[in-house]
Amino acid sequence: MIAHSPLRSLGGPVAGLVTAAGQTSANVTDWPARASWLVGILLLVALVCWLMREGWRWRATLQSGLPALRALPADPGTPRLTMTGLYHGSTAAGQWLERLVAHGLGARSRAELTLYDCGLHVRRPGSTDFFVPADDLRAARLDNAIAGKVLTRDGLLVVTWAHGDQLIDSGFRSDHAAEHPAWTAALTTPNQHTPKEGAIR
Template identity: 40%
Template sequence: MNTGTLIGSLIFAGVLLVAVVFLYRKMIQGWRGRAQRQLAMIGTLPALPEMLSAPTIPATKGLYVGSTLAPSWLDRIAVGDLSDRGKATLTRFPEGIMVRREGATPLWIAQDKIVAVRTERGHAGKAMTFDGVLVIRWTLPAGVQVDTGFRADDHKAYELWTREENG
C-alpha cells in the first residue's frame, strides 16, 4: 500500500467514524426527546399492592417485549424502563396482573384497568409467528391506554391467559 492510499483510507475511516458517532448521538437525542414528550401523557405507574390473594394463573416465564401506546404496536413507550426488553414472569391474581422483570421495576396492572388480553403476531417492533406475543391492553392512571407485550417460553400458556380474560 502506498502512502497516498494509506492517507486516503485513514481520512475515509475518520470521516466514517465521525458520521457514525454523529448519527448515534442524534438517535439518543431523539429517544430522550420522545421520553420527554411522553412523560406527561404516561404519568406515574401504579404501585404493587401490599397484599395479594393466591394466583389464579401461576407464574409464566418468558420475555417482556415492551409497552406501546395503544393501538399502535410500534409506538414504543420511552418513559422509564417500560421499553426495556428482558426476562420476566407474568402472574395473574384476582386483583390484577404482575409482570416481574429482571433488572427493571415490577409492573402492576390492576384488574379494573385491564381492557383486553389477546395474542398478536408482533409487538413493540418484535415480529413473531402467528399468536407469538401475549398482549395486555390496559389503562394507565392518567387515562392513556397502553399495550404490554409478553412472549412466553411455552406458547401453550396463552390459551390459559386468554381464556381467563374472556371468561
C-alpha cells in the same frame, strides 16, 4: 553507455526483495486513507446513535404526563397463573408502532408475569417492574407485532390495560408459547372490548 544497477545485475532473490519492499512501501502509504475512512464511519455511527438517543428522550418528554407505574401490593394473595419470557415493549392501544418509553416501558427485557385476583404483576430483572390492578385490565389477545417488532403469527401475548387516561398494549412472549391461550382466557371476559389489532397480518 548505459549504467547497470548492481542490484539489477544480481537478479533473482535480490530483485524480488526490492519489489516486495516497494509493495510494502505502497501499502504503508495507504494507511492514512484507510484511517480517514474508518474515522468517517465511526463518526457516522456515533451520529446515528446520538440521533436515536435524542429521539428516545424527545418521545419520553412527550409522554411525561403518563403517571408513575404502580408497585405490587404488600399482600397480593395466591398466584393464579405464572409465566416467564420476554417483554417486547408497550404502545398506545391498537397502535403497534406508537411505542411508549416513559418509566422504562420502552426497554425490552426478560419478564416474569404473575396473575393474581387483584391484578397482574410484571417483574423485569434489570428494568422497571409494574403492577396492573384487576380493574385496569381490559383484554388480552394473540398477535404478531408490537413496538416495531414483528414475530411469528400469534407469537405474542398482548395485554391491554388502562393507566391514567392512556390505554396501553404490552407485548410478552412466553418461553413456552403453549401457555399463551390460558393467559388470553384468564385476562379476557365476554363483556370486555378488545381494541382493534394494529399488527400486520
